[in-house]
Amino acid sequence: MLLIEKVLLLRASEIFWQTPEQELVELAGILEEIYLEPGVTLFAKGDPGTCMYFIFKGKIRVHDGGYALAVLEENDFVGELSILDAESRSASATTAEESILLKLEQEPFYDIMMNNAEVLKGILKTLCRRLRIMDAKSVTSQKASETNPLAL
């Protein structure tokens, strides 16, 4: 893969869409290319998590035992929370077809993030946006379940 392809993949992801090009080039340089057959376990629920993966080609099934949580495709990524908080995996991930992934390890990622306010701010914005979206959903479902608005 070309460096520019890696940069474009990072740029297309929600987590790095606000990161300046120069920092993306630096991040792209530390990505490891991985080629996997279908049915390979990327990680299992409960595993320690110290890396994340960007999907260049293929499909990844995210599941909790037999419960499918998501099927991720090109330009998606998986395992992003563990790279940020180093907690164990909250779900399993398995290749659903032949896949090419880019692996980002926690340590070099943290080094870049700690030395670059723009990378950090982009990631904080992304996490906050997700929380805002989830908060808004919970407000919407609260409103929908109420016959009378609650005015405390």
Next chain:
Amino acid sequence: MLLIEKVLLLRASEIFWQTPEQELVELAGILEEIYLEPGVTLFAKGDPGTCMYFIFKGKIRVHDGGYALAVLEENDFVGELSILDAESRSASATTAEESILLKLEQEPFYDIMMNNAEVLKGILKTLCRRLRIMDAKSVTSQKASETNPLAL
């Protein structure tokens, strides 16, 4: 208020529970004490958000128009997403009784965070933990609404 009281209030909050004492003392030093009567609007939905508040005494009602989202009390905090992403407020906040708050502005907070890996890691962990909890809730409700597990 004593500096030690401010440190303890920060320490009791979800957002700074993992921040080392030395950094808490630094953060405590930039907090502004605010005394408010009941019924005062702290911020309105849609306002630009550049600070957060810790509740030392009193009660804060978080609401979207007439819909009550939460009533926050001593040791709680409010407005934390805006200090991280500088987006507008997603809800309004109003004092429900006489309150003493500590205001933390975005700029000095960012300065401390950017110079201190421990502060940063603690905040990232907190945001990730919240996302994990919300993800788990959505899995639980998905499972509960299914008669047969979905195995993609």
